[in-house]
Each structure stands twice: as C-alpha cells, then as structure tokens.
Amino acid sequence: MTTPQLTEEQASVYVENQGMAGRFDGKVVFLTGAGSAIGIGRATALAFAREGARIAAVDVTTDDLAETVELVRATGAEAEAFQADVSKSAEVDRAVAAATERFGEIHILVSNAGIAKKKEFVALTDEEWRGTIDVNLGGAMHCARAVAPQMISRGSGRIISLSSLMGGWWGWSEHVHYNASKAGIEGLTRGLAMELGPHGVTVNAVAPGFVRTAQSMSVEHSLGPEGLALAEPFIPLRRIGDPEDIAEVVLFLASDASRYMTGQTLLADGGVTLGDLSSVFTQPG
Numbered sequence: 001m002t003t004p005q006l007t008e009e010q011a012s013v014y015v016e017n018q019g020m021a022g023r024f025d026g027k028v029v030f031l032t033g034a035g036s037a038i039g040i041g042r043a044t045a046l047a048f049a050r051e052g053a054r055i056a057a058v059d060v061t062t063d064d065l066a067e068t069v070e071l072v073r074a075t076g077a078e079a080e081a082f083q084a085d086v087s088k089s090a091e092v093d094r095a096v097a098a099a100t101e102r103f104g105e106i107h108i109l110v111s112n113a114g115i116a117k118k119k120e121f122v123a124l125t126d127e128e129w130r131g132t133i134d135v136n137l138g139g140a141m142h143c144a145r146a147v148a149p150q151m152i153s154r155g156s157g158r159i160i161s162l163s164s165l166m167g168g169w170w171g172w173s174e175h176v177h178y179n180a181s182k183a184g185i186e187g188l189t190r191g192l193a194m195e196l197g198p199h200g201v202t203v204n205a206v207a208p209g210f211v212r213t214a215q216s217m218s219v220e221h222s223l224g225p226e227g228l229a230l231a232e233p234f235i236p237l238r239r240i241g242d243p244e245d246i247a248e249v250v251l252f253l254a255s256d257a258s259r260y261m262t263g264q265t266l267l268a269d270g271g272v273t274l275g276d277l278s279s280v281f282t283q284p285g
Helices: 008-017 040-050 063-074 089-103 126-154 176-199 224-234 243-254
Strands: 028-032 054-059 079-083 108-111 157-162 201-208 265-268
Touching: 028 040, 028 089, 028 126, 040 054, 040 063, 040 108, 040 243, 054 063, 054 089, 063 079, 079 089, 089 126, 108 126, 108 243, 126 157, 126 176, 126 201, 157 176, 157 243, 176 201, 176 265, 201 243, 243 265
Parallel strands: 028 054, 028 108, 054 079, 108 157, 157 201, 201 265
Antiparallel strands: none
C-alpha cells in the first residue's frame, strides 16, 4: 500500500504545531469507525493527533483503517489499528485490551461507528432492525462498558458518542431503525452520565446535521449528492458540513473546556433545525 500524503493544509498545521503543547498530549483515544476515507472518524483521528493524542483506531475493515493510521503517523503522532466489529462485545473487549496493552489506559472514548441502510418499515426484517441497532447503539454500549472500569478506577475520563440530527430532532422516512438507534444514543448518554459522573467521567454526544461523508453520499442508503444539494439552501450557514466541523465539536467535549458538561447532546447542524426542510424531500417527483 502506498503511504498516503498529508494535504497542504494538514502539513501546514503540523509544521505550525511543532514544539507546541497540545491539549491532549499523551492522552489515549479509542476511536471507532476510524477507517472511512471521507468520514468523521478519520477527521477526528487527525484532529486529536495534531493535539498530541495517541490514537487507537478501530474499524470493522482494515484497508481504509491502515490508511488512517498512516495519516496520523505522518503528523508525528502515535497510532495503531485494531480490527473489531463493535456489534460484538467480545471483539470490542479484545480491542480495548489490546489498545491498553499498546498505549496504556484509555482516557477518551469516541464511539463513531455507525451504519444507515434504507428500508421501508413494513418490509424491515428483524435481522435488519437488529443489525442497525446492534452497530449504532449496541456498539456504543459495548465500548463504554469496556472502557468504563479504567476510567472509574482512575477517577477521570471522557465518553463521546455520535448521535444524529435524525436521532433526537427529526424523523427519517425509510430509516426508522436508524432513527431509533440514534435516539437511543442520547438516552444512553444521559443514563451513563448519571452513573459515571460521581467517578469523574463525563459522557456526552454529538448530533451532526448534513455532513459530506461516504455514508451521506450514498444514493442507495442515504441522501446522495443530489439530496445534499437540495438541503444546502435551507441551512442558515449555506453549506453542507465537513467531517472536520464535527471533529472539532468532539475535541471540545474531550477537552478540559467541557469539564462541567455531562449528559448533553450537542447539535452541530449549521442551523438547519431553525427552519423547515421537510417539504424539500416530500415534493412529488
């Protein structure tokens, strides 16, 4: 595999950061869904790396994950790839154990792995329902349960999960299973915040709006390029979000700046929920 090269912007940031202390120097980040070339996971891994963190990059497939690790290492940060299907608790437990052996205790968990598959509700099978719930919601639970003992013992930690605009705010036709899984993330976040707060662990979530990722660009299972283009004029900031926009919100929740926040879901949607976009996707034809 060819070693990926940093973009001019990434290289510029790297040069600027040389010799500067990062917010996350020495911190270990366990990040799921890190593999996609156009995704929030990779953008978050690189953002943490530029701030001095060590990255345990996790995904169900290895090819794109290896590229993420190479990009992180190109910034001068430490990174290692760990393959795991987050819907399976045994695989998550093994990945957390391996990451802890490699880097030491985990300070920050980012549960980003998720799937969206388009299917009419009346045709939705039990297997399809469980498949989405098990990855999107079950994966976040498995990861939190695996890292929580370390954080409780240490008396500190950050747990951040990715919800969605289509979780606590909007419904999404032909994606009821996705809606339910992302709404569940927000309930999980509040419950964990109550239980882990006395141990110095904060638990929060981020709900992205329309963001240009490999998943959202899928015509088969999501909006696709045309759907995103239809949404753009209705966003007050007049643009579709980039993965880096969401990564910066994740870093805020992982940082000391959010130390008095827990149980919260931060909506990062460019302001789209201030208006009514529903008519765009329900017009005939």
